[in-house]
Amino acid sequence: MNATPVPAFERGVRLREEADGSAVLLVPEGVVRLNASAVAALRLLDGRRSIDDIVSALRESGYDAPEDHIAEDVRELFVRLRERRLVRW
Amino acid sequence: MTQTRKHWDRPDFEVLPLGV
Known part of the structure; x- marks a missing residue:
């Protein structure tokens, strides 16, 4: 399933993983401080997976x-990130 | 064997301006 947009980090934005898993x-x-669910979604952001692909991976x-609930939350997260110019598609 | 399910919270983020 690949009908939804394929998000990628905006230029100059990168995920920094900490030793404690955050x-x-x-x-x-x-x-940008992230809660655990946001981290789980953003770890899957590779410029190839669509939002639906990310939702499917998290569901499993x-x-x-x-x-x-997971699907709705993740879609809303990416819309909010895009509004803040942290991701693009 | 029971599989532990991970807790799901609504994903959230907070932008902290340089200051961090």
Whole structure:
């Protein structure tokens, strides 16, 4: 399934993983703090996977939430990230 | 064997301007 946009980090934005399993986004103007679910989604952002691909991968990861909640949350996350010019498609 | 399910929170982020 690949009908949804394929997001990629905007220029100058990169994911920095920490030793404790957390991660932040480094951006030219500062740092973006992420919660665990946002980190899980952004780890799958490789410029090749569509948003639906990322949703599918997360659904199969054994989370304690209904699949439709995960799908809605992830789609909303990417829209918000795009509004802040952190990702593009 | 019971598989532990990971907790899902609504994904969120906060931009911290240089200052961090």
